[in-house]
Amino acid sequence: MSHITLVRHGQANTAARDELSYDRLSALGRQQARWLGDHLRDSGEQFARGYCGTLRRHRETAEEMALGLELVVDSRLDEFEYFTMAQLCQVQHGVAMPTCREEFSLHMPRLLGLWREGALEGAPVAFDAFQARVSDVLHDIAGGDGRAVVVTSGGVIGMAMRLTMDLGMGALANACLAIENSSLHRFQPMPSGLVLTQFNSVPHLEGAARSLQRTHL
Numbered sequence: 001m002s003h004i005t006l007v008r009h010g011q012a013n014t015a016a017r018d019e020l021s022y023d024r025l026s027a028l029g030r031q032q033a034r035w036l037g038d039h040l041r042d043s044g045e046q047f048a049r050g051y052c053g054t055l056r057r058h059r060e061t062a063e064e065m066a067l068g069l070e071l072v073v074d075s076r077l078d079e080f081e082y083f084t085m086a087q088l089c090q091v092q093h094g095v096a097m098p099t100c101r102e103e104f105s106l107h108m109p110r111l112l113g114l115w116r117e118g119a120l121e122g123a124p125v126a127f128d129a130f131q132a133r134v135s136d137v138l139h140d141i142a143g144g145d146g147r148a149v150v151v152t153s154g155g156v157i158g159m160a161m162r163l164t165m166d167l168g169m170g171a172l173a174n175a176c177l178a179i180e181n182s183s184l185h186r187f188q189p190m191p192s193g194l195v196l197t198q199f200n201s202v203p204h205l206e207g208a209a210r211s212l213q214r215t216h217l
Helices: 027-042 056-065 082-093 101-116 127-142 154-165 169-178 208-213
Strands: 004-008 049-052 071-073 148-152 184-190 193-201
Touching: 004 127, 004 154, 027 056, 027 208, 049 056, 056 071, 056 148, 082 101, 101 127, 101 169, 127 148, 127 154, 127 184, 154 169, 154 184, 154 193
Parallel strands: 004 148, 049 071, 049 148
Antiparallel strands: 004 184, 184 193
């Protein structure tokens, strides 16, 4: 098995309320990705393989990182459609779309719980199918040769943590909420499988000069 570094995309369109509008990096998101790429090069980090999802924000983040790798694009690394399911949640269960981070912290566990229970009619993908998809892609990437860097989204990273750490639904929701834009999450191969060794690392955004450049949404 090989080491895997998951990267959450840079800040996207924070004013969006649907999937299409959200799926592009902000100017800050592009800068976060450039800073991350600079940090990885300056620290001597080397990857043999690169992957990303099919979403625009994944591709833009990988491009701005400029790691010089030929990327494998894999739809299994795509995020679950949060906005689509939030709209279903509002129509079917009367749960309003969140408008601030505090509201997101209450909305996320409610949405994930309804999704897992199969209580969101018309959801783009079933919870169990999404979990299986993330498990499959992690297994396939881990089976390759050399360290891999993977640009994806917070929901995929949270699910990777659930799979490797046996997180309950509340912990999964909290993990998804905590994940910062352009953050690093490392999984090391062990005889028992992949083990999380680093969570939510943003060394490229540390220090007073960039303290206001850290984002979650």
